Amino acid sequence: DAGVIQSPRHEVTEMGQEVTLRCKPISGHDYLFWYRQTMMRGLELLIYFNNNVPIDDSGMPEDRFSAKMPNASFSTLKIQPSEPRDSAVYFCASGSGRRETQYFGPGTRLLVL
């Protein structure tokens, strides 16, 4: 298996622009997680899905952030409009409800100027 796939790996954008991050989970996994990692705040859970349904989005910082999972093999995290304080590494992870092990993708490094 190729593991969790994220794209793009790097994104540089200007403040106010829309940013869309993409994730393809490991086939067969029924959980998908979005995290944000910064030096100041560490690794934070933003939202997670079970069987494509959002279960807990209490970690989403504000309305500028939205996440969707239209099917079992694809998810997006969108920031609109982006701000410099959104600069971070965003990780997607997937897991199986049976084994409760998360597999992280390589991350998307986002820089908002």
Add this chain to the structure above:
Amino acid sequence: TQLLEQSPQFLSIQEGENLTVYCNSSSVFSSLQWYRQEPGEGPVLLVTVVTGGEVKKLKRLTFQFGDARKDSSLHITAAQPGDTGLYLCAGAPGKTSYDKVIFGPGTSLSVIP
């Protein structure tokens, strides 16, 4: 708000030395996980502990969950340069390892050849 603290924040040791890193909280967790993250990559799960007082070994790594399920330690014997990385603990207060998981800030370990 539940918080996880990790100590030390940074650790630099010579190859062959032993070390212990700690993960502490004032809250009780139903399970606790340890991850290792290498630069430019996502965290990789090392172990999950669920029972108070539980000890798990993974080659030269020994993990212990506190009796009260509020703290954990990771001991590495005869550290190798390949052990270098950021060690993260993650606690889940809910029913599963996925439910409202929170991560500690991490211990950055450098093993010098």
